[in-house]
Amino acid sequence: MPDYGLDLEFGIFPTPDASRHHEVLELAQLADVLGLDHVSIQDHPYQAAHLDTWTLLSAIGSRTSQVRLSTNVANLPLRPPVVLAKAAATLDLLTGGRVELGLGAGAFWDGIVAAGGERRTPGESVDALAEAVTVMRAFWAGEPGRFEGEHYATKGLRPGPRPAHDIPIWLGAYRPRMIRLTGRVADGWVPSMAYADPSTLPDLSARLDEAAVTAGRAPRDIRRIYNISGRFGSGSGLFQGGPGDWAEQLTDLAVGLGMCTFILGADEPDVVRRFAEEVVPLARELVAAERGGGQPDEATPTRVAGVPPAVHTVAAQDPSTFTPEQLAVPRHLVEVHDHLRRELEQVRDIVRQVREGHESVGAARSVINTMTMRQNNWTLGAYCESYCRIVTGHHTNEDRGIFPHLVRADPALEPVVTRLHDEHEVIAGLLDGLDRALVALVGDAGHGSTGKRALDGLSDALDALSDSLLAHLSYEEEALHDPLAVHGFG
Template sequence: MPDYGLDLQFGIFPSPDADRHHDVVELAQLADVVGLEHVSIQDHPYQAAHLDTWTLLSAIGARTSQIRLSTNVANLPLRPPVVLAKAAASLDVLTGGRVELGLGAGAFWDGIEAAGGGRKTPKESVDALVEAITILRAFWAGEPGRLDGEHYSNRGLKPGPRPAHDIPIWLGAYKPRMIRLTGQLADGWVPSMGYADPPALPDLNARLDEAAVGAGRAPQDIRRIYNIFGRFGTGSGVFAGTPRDWAEQLTDLAVGIGMSTFIVGTDDPDFVRRFAAEVVPLTRELVAAEREGGSTPESEEPVTDPASAPDVRETVVARSSSGFTAAQLAVPAHLVEVHDYLRSELAQVRDIVSQVREGHTSVGQARSVINTMTMRQNNWTLGAYCESYCRIVTGHHTNEDRGMFPHLLRADPTLEPVITRLHDEHEVVAALLDELDRALVALVADAGYGSDGQRALDTLSDALDRLTESLLAHLTHEEEALHDPLAIHGFG
């Protein structure tokens, strides 16, 4: 099956459990910080243990800066399309164009009926979905309502607001008519493991392509999103092994079938960190190599014994001038990628601090209640973002201290002076993170305005400057000091 050549995207699919609401939002913040593209939330309004999907996405949108927000998938029978269009457009405006709408015709009809949604036959539910898509797109385009359908009507509606960008519509589809509808109308197709496991994807994908071509569309106009589930370990099977196993399986799905967005179901922050740091960059590398040809370079001697042949992805490119293969160089490159996430998010923290400082200056003593509330909200938002960043840096250094450093010392005891110095630098950064945390507590606990608030903000800025200087110097030193040892010995 074809590779449509689309850019790869990755995200998470956390459980919207009401009794873990802080953890859910923090997991989304973590995904944002480590550079994943999507956080996607299921929608079952009749499920007593779940938070409301749109309310949760709004809270996540307020606590993140880059990650895209999607329903996976919105329960149409309980979400009237005009209200759904307005909710999606409003959140899109508030988050600067980060909303994508996954949409479903309906399932679990007992729950839907108990919640007042009414019960529909399969044909009725798909007919209603077609009408809903018409209403959604007309609303977002700012077109006056003209539809008077069998299931929905928007005749006479004056729509608004318009979204900040063209909101893509994903459809969860498995059966023939829904697949045809996806090929004809949707921007994305979103199957899930358990309903469509990898062996089922090629046939479904071929039918989707056929429907797209029949509607005068190019198959690559439809992004293929896949909800996946698994764990890291040493077992066999789909998404049950090492990060490299995951990356190779995702590569097969991307270049063999055309899936280009992978949303992993997890509630584990350690899994998210490892997925972002190890699986994502390796998958991008392997897919790029496959798209460029994927063959063993001519400069390498051919392998004559198939039993001893290494995986093509292990030896896919020639050795560099330093004597390392590209596969070996990918190991220190992964460390640099993680560090680059830390650098980019540190720049974001500094930008937010700058914005808060400007807010303090512009409202003076903040005499009005509205200005006071706005400033407090800005301080709380800043505090939450910085707190999340501190946790990410601490977690990264802890993983190095407990995993990577001992592995390198076992492999090469002469590295002890280098590792000792890097560990000492971790201690310095940890102390500066504690100092930043105390400054954040003082800022958020303060009134947030007037001279006390300004002093607290000055203290925070000074602490952030000291952290920036030390952390950036440490990251650069570590990359230089460990480049060759990581290329030789790996992460462990």
């Protein structure tokens, strides 16, 4: 089975648990900040414990800036293709082209029928899916409704809006007819490890390649997406060992079996962090080495905390060429950031006191809410409010002052500035998450398993904030050092 040479992508597949909706949103935000490529959500409208998939994806889209959003896979029998196409196009517009659409022919038919859907035979469900793909692509292209099929018709339909980009369609497929359909029409094939372990992939992929060639397509035009699951430990099974074991196994799947996108089923922040920070970079390096380059391919750079590749085109300047006056500007940025780092240590200390029972939740919230980082214009907002206002007299915060000035001075900085602005929003959300975790302790701390979960949730929220804030500050210092030295404040 060939390696198709496609760039690697990684994501998470959190459970849309209605009882943990705050945690699901925060997990998606964490994936975004850590630089993962996908947040993918299953779709079972008849499942009482699950949130609605499209509503959840919309909420995730509003709280993230880079990560792509997908259904994995949408329940077609309960989502008419025109309505599904409109929902996907709308979310794609609102998120700047971040939607990918996984589709399934249907399963769990008793649940589908109970929710008002039509029971279909296996053959009917595949035929309906093929028609749906035709309907949705015509809708996104803005073609007037003319389709007349056995299961769907769009005669007289006025489609719109168009999506921000060509939305890729993934198909969840295992059986021969579905594999053939995927080879003919899909942009991605998405099997799950639970239903197709690695030993089954070569035969399924060969059938997919054959179907693609028969349809006049190149097999590498179909991205191979694999839903995986596992646990970090000392086991020897697939995704049961340490990060190094995981990276080697992902390399075998990529180079040996042609899979190139890996979506991890995970509901714990620590697991997501280890996957993003330890497994993913090593897997990229190993695959690059196996492919003969020894380093990741220049066309597919490793993303850093959700940064688009264009960010890395901003060239650094030799610091020795700057005057002392020029260097004073980025140096002050580091001084302000050091203040924020000290505040983070204060947050850690007060959370420790809350956990140990030496401090009340109310007192902790009061301290945190008065810190620089908790204000609306936090991080370089403090930089602007204290330093920029004194120096220039008119900057009120980064996003309205320094950032536009830097982009006007050097348009190549726009991706950097966009990332920094987006990260301000993400970290503000993580601060809110920390506050919610403190609120959750009220009445619970010290009371059995509920209190322990609340304390653990507080620690998780603090870890998510710490990881994101420290990574953001480091990136900001590196990315803005030369531009601030060269261009100043305006």
